[in-house]
Every structure is written in C-alpha cells, then in structure tokens.
Amino acid sequence: MNSIPFNKPYLHGRELVYIAQAVASGKISGDGLFTKKCHEFFEKRYGFGKALMTTSCTDALEMSAILLNIQPGDEVIVPAFTFVSSANAFALRGANIVFADSEINNPNVSVAAIEALISPRTKAIVVVHYAGVACDMDPILALAAQHSIPVVEDAAQAIDSYYKGRPLGGMGVMGTFSFHETKNVIAGEGGLLAINDSAYINRAEIIREKGTNRSSFFRGEVDKYGWVDIGSSFLPSDIISAYLFAQLENLDLIQDRRKQLWQQYWNALAPVLPRFGIGLPVIPDYATNNAHMFYLVCPSLALRTRLIEGLRSNGIHAVFHYLSLHSSPYYADKHDGRSIPNSDRFSDCLVRLPLFYELSDEQCAYVCDKIIQILSEIC
Numbered sequence: 001m002n003s004i005p006f007n008k009p010y011l012h013g014r015e016l017v018y019i020a021q022a023v024a025s026g027k028i029s030g031d032g033l034f035t036k037k038c039h040e041f042f043e044k045r046y047g048f049g050k051a052l053m054t055t056s057c058t059d060a061l062e063m064s065a066i067l068l069n070i071q072p073g074d075e076v077i078v079p080a081f082t083f084v085s086s087a088n089a090f091a092l093r094g095a096n097i098v099f100a101d102s103e104i105n106n107p108n109v110s111v112a113a114i115e116a117l118i119s120p121r122t123k124a125i126v127v128v129h130y131a132g133v134a135c136d137m138d139p140i141l142a143l144a145a146q147h148s149i150p151v152v153e154d155a156a157q158a159i160d161s162y163y164k165g166r167p168l169g170g171m172g173v174m175g176t177f178s179f180h181e182t183k184n185v186i187a188g189e190g191g192l193l194a195i196n197d198s199a200y201i202n203r204a205e206i207i208r209e210k211g212t213n214r215s216s217f218f219r220g221e222v223d224k225y226g227w228v229d230i231g232s233s234f235l236p237s238d239i240i241s242a243y244l245f246a247q248l249e250n251l252d253l254i255q256d257r258r259k260q261l262w263q264q265y266w267n268a269l270a271p272v273l274p275r276f277g278i279g280l281p282v283i284p285d286y287a288t289n290n291a292h293m294f295y296l297v298c299p300s301l302a303l304r305t306r307l308i309e310g311l312r313s314n315g316i317h318a319v320f321h322y323l324s325l326h327s328s329p330y331y332a333d334k335h336d337g338r339s340i341p342n343s344d345r346f347s348d349c350l351v352r353l354p355l356f357y358e359l360s361d362e363q364c365a366y367v368c369d370k371i372i373q374i375l376s377e378i379c
Contacts, residue, residue: 003315010357014246022242032238046167048194057178057191061089074123079109080343099326102342106282132292134163161290187244207231258291268368301348310374
C-alpha cells in the first residue's frame with residue numbers, strides 16, 4: 001500500500017476551464033463573474049441574506065469583528081478548542097477573549113460554559129461547528145437573545161451541514177466559511193461571510209472594499225466613491241472564485257463520496273475501538289454529518305502518540321488537531337486562570353484520520369486494519 005496522506009486536494013476538471021474563462025473575461029480582480037456566481041449559489045441554496053466571498057475564513061471573521069464594533073476591553077466568548085483565527089479576529093480589535101470549554105463528549109463548545117461566562121461586558125459569542133457537526137444552537141441563541149449578544153458562527157468546516165433543518169452559518173447574525181484546501185470544497189484559500197441580519201449588509205460591503213463605497217458606485221447608487229469607513233482588502237480574485245464555483249457545481253458528488261468513506265470508517269471501527277477505550281465522533285440527533293472529518297479520541301496522550309507513530313510507520317499520515325488556545329504562548333498570561341479540562345483532553349487525545357474525495361475503499365480499509373492491529377499490540 002502506497003503512502004496515504006492526511007489530505008489531497010480534489011480537482012474535478014472544470015476548475016481550470018473556469019479559471020481560463022475568468023482570465024479571458026478581462027477581469028480577474030474581485031467581484032467578477034464567478035464571484036457573483038458563488039454568491040448566488042450560497043444565497044439560493046442556503047438562504048443566506050447576503051453572501052460575500054473573502055480571501056479566507058480568517059478575513060470573514062475579521063470582518064465580523066469590525067461589523068460588531070468590537071472595542072478594546074470588550075469581552076468575546078470563544079471556544080478554547082478551535083483554530084487561532086476564531087479568537088485572533090476579535091483580539092485584533094482589542095477584545096478580551098474569554099475561553100469556553102467543550103462539551104464532555106464532543107469538541108463543540110458547551111452551552112453551560114457559555115452561560116457561566118456571560119457578563120455585562122460580553123459583546124459577542126463565537127461558536128465553532130467542529131468537524132462540520134452543529135453546536136446546540138437553540139439554547140445558545142436563546143441565551144444570546146436574553147442578553148442581547150450577537151452570535152457569530154465559525155462554520156469553517158461546516159458547509160452543507162444542518163441543525164434541525166437549518167443550515168449552519170445561517171442562524172447567527174453572521175456565519176463564516178473556509179475553502180482552504182483541507183475543506184470539503186476548496187479554492188486553495190478563500191472564504192465566505194454569510195450575513196443573516198440585513199442591518200450589517202451595507203457596511204459589510206464597505207469594509208470588504210477597503211472602507212470605500214465602491215460597491216454602491218458600481219451599482220449606480222452614488223456618482224463617485226470614497227473612503228467612508230475602516231476596512232481592508234478582503235475580497236478575493238475572481239480566479240479563486242472560478243476554482244470554487246467548479247467545486248460548488250459538484251458539491252453533492254463530493255459530499256456523497258466523503259459520507260461513504262466516513263461510514264466505512266464507522267462500520268469498521270465502531271464495533272472494535274471502544275474495547276481499547278477509544279472514543280468515536282458524536283453526531284447529536286439535532287445535527288447532520290457533512291463528513292468533514294473522522295476523528296478518534298484516545299484515553300491518553302501517550303496512547304495517541306503511539307497510535308500516530310504506528311500509523312506513520314505504515315505509511316498513513318494521521319494528525320492531531322488544535323492546542324487549547326487558553327494555554328497558547330500568546331494568550332496564557334492573559335487567560336483568567338480557569339481550568340478548561342475538556343478542551344485540554346481533546347488537545348491531548350484527539351487524532352484525525354485521512355479523509356478526502358480520492359481516498360479509495362481499499363485505502364480506507366487498510367487504515368482501519370492498521371489502527372486495530374496497532375491498538376491490539378500496544379493495549
């Protein structure tokens with residue numbers, strides 16, 4: 001069996017055709033033909049009030065922080081178990097990041113942890129739909145409404161996934177998505193800001209266009225455009241959108257294959273791994289599974305290390321994930337000192353298995369066989 005990478009970017013074929021069309025159009029900067037096609041896709045398929053392509057999910061999060069007028073000293077509740085962008089976007093505005101723990105049985109943020117951290121200074125709640133599986137949004141949204149706090153959904157991993165029939169990224173005031181090459185549909189880099197509260201739409205366009213009302217100018221709403229707000233260059237080249245649009249046209253095909261592979265992992269591992277104390281992904285009744293990730297939760301850091309090393313010695317690239325942000329080199333001395341045990345456990349014990357469109361059934365079976373073999377030898 002040849003070496004099996006953790007991820008392999010998928011190329012369907014139309015990506016290069018659409019890139020050539022974008023180049024031939026004479027406009028490859030932002031908001032060209034394919035950017036508009038991507039916007040239409042997300043607005044029609046998921047009902048987002050306004051979709052705006054960005055250069056990354058990080059940029060979409062930074063736009064969210066600006067739109068919410070986050071100021072120095074404001075508190076923003078963020079999961080401790082997440083990528084740095086979820087917190088950094090708000091730290092850049094001077095916010096104090098208040099880290100919330102995960103649920104005990106899955107890496108998503110705990111509703112009880114959020115409730116305990118709300119204070120008069122809380123100006124936003126960020127939720128992260130880990131592995132594309134929904135956080136429990138109804139109680140989170142109820143808490144937010146009770147305290148008049150906006151919710152931002154970091155749906156970087158959560159395209160085409162739902163909570164009680166509602167698309168992830170479509171319930172908070174804003175949702176953010178990633179099209180990094182490790183995601184289900186990709187553009188190399190790239191992201192999306194979904195705006196679900198119309199009060200933010202006009203300003204979002206201005207912030208995305210370097211603080212100018214350029215978008216209004218091109219719609220003929222003003223006779224000239226100028227600097228009217230803060231902002232930055234958040235919109236991507238149309239070449240990025242051209243690549244992405246080809247992926248979006250094949251979203252159902254991509255999702256179906258990823259779900260088949262996810263189920264193959266589950267069928268082979270779920271009956272066996274609990275005897276070794278290994279946890280498997282949890283999909284609550286209220287959530288769908290977009291097959292972004294298949295992960296295991298080992299009972300200890302030592303066992304996870306030996307499992308990853310054993311897989312790599314057999315040509316399989318399995319990887320761990322986030323390090324708890326509250327104990328990161330940058331934020332450790334800013335954290336309030338609370339223990340965040342569930343996040344720390346996932347940081348020490350979670351391992352992600354290879355999962356990508358072109359992973360074959362035979363390769364998936366080989367990974368499963370080696371996991372069972374390695375654990376049988378060391379447990």
